[in-house]
Amino acid sequence: MSVTTVVMIGCGGFGRYHLGNILKMRDSTKVVAIVEPSKEMIERTSEVFKKFDIPLPPVYARLDEFLKSGPKTETAFIITPHNMHFPQTKACLEAGIDVLLEKPMVMNEKEALDLIDARNKTDRLLVVAFPGSLSSAIHKAKELIAENAIGQVVQVAALIYQDWKESQKGKWRQVPQISGGGFLFDSGSHMINTVVDILNDDIDIVFAIQDKKDTPVDICSIITAKTTRGILINLTGAGFSIGCDSEIFIVGTKGIIRTGAWGERLEMRREGEKNLSPVKFGKSKGVWEQFLKVRSGELENPCPPEVGLRFARLMDMINASADNEKVVIKK
Template sequence: MTDNSIVWGVIGCGDVVEVKGGPGFQKCDNSKLLAVMRRNKDLAEDFAKRHNVPLWYDDADQLLANPEINAVYIATPPSTHLEYALKALDAGKHVYVEKPMVLSNAEAEELIKAVDKSNTKLVVAHYRRFLPMYKQVKNLIDTDAIGAIKFVDLRFLQPFDFNSKATWRLDKDVSGGGYFHDIAPHQIDLMYHFFGAYNAAKGIAVNQSKINNVDDTVSGIISFENGIQFRGLWSFAIPKGLQEDRCVIYGENGTIEFSFYEEQVFLKSKTMERTFGFKNPTDIQRPMIQETVNYFLEKRSNPCPVEDGALVTRLIEEFTK
């Protein structure tokens, strides 16, 4: 370990690390992936060998005890995020933690206190902030491409099998409460990233389909301090053929429209109509990982601090309580 590089250990090397995150730790500047951990040692070893990672463990404490590792990526299901984050901070490691950061406001407050007391740093993995598509949306907002923003309408409606690979998402004790708790944090974080602090939020969550024991339909409204109003509707049990993935930002002179799983932004204003196209990297977290590495090396400010993760947690509770 040197002062000029971040040496990573990964706790939890499942599907998210396989494609979205893992390769980024090896491709970023001043970054090295030294070790991975998974409770199933055979799967940990398989991941490590396929990705040329030198070390693998089946015990997180062993990984955290490695003195060469100075930063940890926590990519386990949400129910263990707080536990591993606290252990990593206590071990003197920087932390990059998956979303949702934690399961509740109480856990968020505990983590904030731990970060404040620690000599190390924590970043929440809201990686969409640094994808070119969302940077373009923010630039259009910040440069008044459609004038003063008035309100935002988000509709994310998907059939039940939209995201059915990981069944833990349907276990409230593990995920926090279904697909909404897995998908919506990125979207809610973007709204905060675009529009800033809020002063009021309310929502309703129901289990319309009764397919399982978690709420599958959530509606929420946010009043931002700058007067912008947000309305969101999420469903994860909509009949096939009725699915929708659409966010529209309305300004006094036009609209900015995009979806979360396509790579286009549509601008319509009084003076022009334009489509912006993008191509995300396969290892989609790489831009965020680079910004995180730079922050850990004191080359920039925190790209997504624990307080931002706590804000998203509060909004999720407002929408679903």
């Protein structure tokens, strides 16, 4: 089996989480470099490598330094603050590097369009790391809907909740110039993307109410929407709660599918059945394993940059509705 080389760009908490999964896959992946400006994060990253008895690879404070003098790499995994996603991804693509990019892809529609243009010009691979879109559970849910297992889909009810307000207080995720938004743009993006992915339909009408809870960004959100095919959607983002979890119910005329924003579960209840029952789906080692499958041609890219553009445009509608306290209709 060939081994894919990767540079890890960003080694904060989520970066180290993904790194731990990647280091378990040493038969298929080799981390050749780290790009991280924080000495504290580098020290914590070193501990992750020690756990797997692997030497810490070369570390670079800046991406441009790595691209100029670092070891050659086939791929990059970018897990940095949101405002850095666009310039770092564009630089990697233009350097001939395939990219797995942490969600949300970019800060706005313009950056999304420019990144699609860069992907097209360089002919490199770009996958957005939405775990839902990359999960076997969501792929299976889409198959069931296509097979008419629950009849015509008529409504969706989704909730994501987390102790986000307190856990992110004083951190970059609550600085809009860096984060691009609040709870809905961050953790809530998983819920929004998974719902839209499952339905495979455009959202035409949005009405949103948001509450910042005395912070600079949205914390609590309620969104009511309608798709082109007439499916009604209710999305709740509760960032002033406990833990971190989600629920998504796809309601059909002949059944119901229950899943989660990350594709962490899949259940179904058909007409005539009394309870939801588990649906079998393939297990995954995470987004990196799925990225490798896309790169090898084993799996069609389920999360190209067009997914990031779709999310950016939908967030523009949600924000416009919340800011102006009115229904927004897609032009």
